[in-house]
Amino acid sequence: MQQVSAAVRQAEFKNLVPVRSLEDLGYMVKESEMLTGKPGRDFVVVGADRPAFHVELDAVGFQFVRLDANVDERTSVSARELTQHTLGNAMLCGMLYTEAIQ
Numbered sequence: 001m002q003q004v005s006a007a008v009r010q011a012e013f014k015n016l017v018p019v020r021s022l023e024d025l026g027y028m029v030k031e032s033e034m035l036t037g038k039p040g041r042d043f044v045v046v047g048a049d050r051p052a053f054h055v056e057l058d059a060v061g062f063q064f065v066r067l068d069a070n071v072d073e074r075t076s077v078s079a080r081e082l083t084q085h086t087l088g089n090a091m092l093c094g095m096l097y098t099e100a101i102q
Contacts, residue, residue, distance in 0.1 A: 007042075007099070013046070013097075015099055015100060016044070016046075016097035016098065016099060016100070017097060017098055017099070017100050018094065018096070018097055019043065019091050019096040019097065019098060020091070020094070021091070022079045022082065022083075022091075025043075025055065025062070025082075025091065025096075026057060026062075026079075028041055028098055029041045029055055029056065029057050029062075030057065031101065032098075032101060035101050036101070039056050040054050040055055040056035040057075041054070041055055041098055042054050042055075042067065042098065042099070043055055043087070043096055043097065043098045044096075044097055044098070045086070045087070045090040045095050045096055045097075046095050046097055047095060051066055051068055051069075051086070052066070052067040052068050053065065053066055053067060053087055054067055055087070058076055060076055060077070060078050061076070061077055061078040061079045061080075061081070061082060062076070062077055062078075062079065062082055063075065063076045063077075064077075064087055
C-alpha cells in the first residue's frame, strides 16, 4: 500500500478530483472498487505534508487508515462521525482529493 500512497501524495494537482461531500466520498470509493476490482480508494489532504488515506466502505460507514504513517491503525466511523476526524474535516474544508481513475 505504501507505493499507492506515494502516488496519490505526489500526484499533480491538476490530476486530482475534489471530494465535496460524504456522498462524493462514498461514490468515489464504490467507483474505484467497481473499476479496479480492489477494495477502497486512496485520498490525499492537500497541504504542507499531504497525508494520504486509504478509505473503504463498511457496514457502519467508513473504514480508513493513514497510509504514510508508521502505524497500521484502522479507524471505523459512521458517516456522521467522519466529520469529527482529520479526513472528514479536510473534506469539509475543501482539502480532500483523490486521483481521477483513467
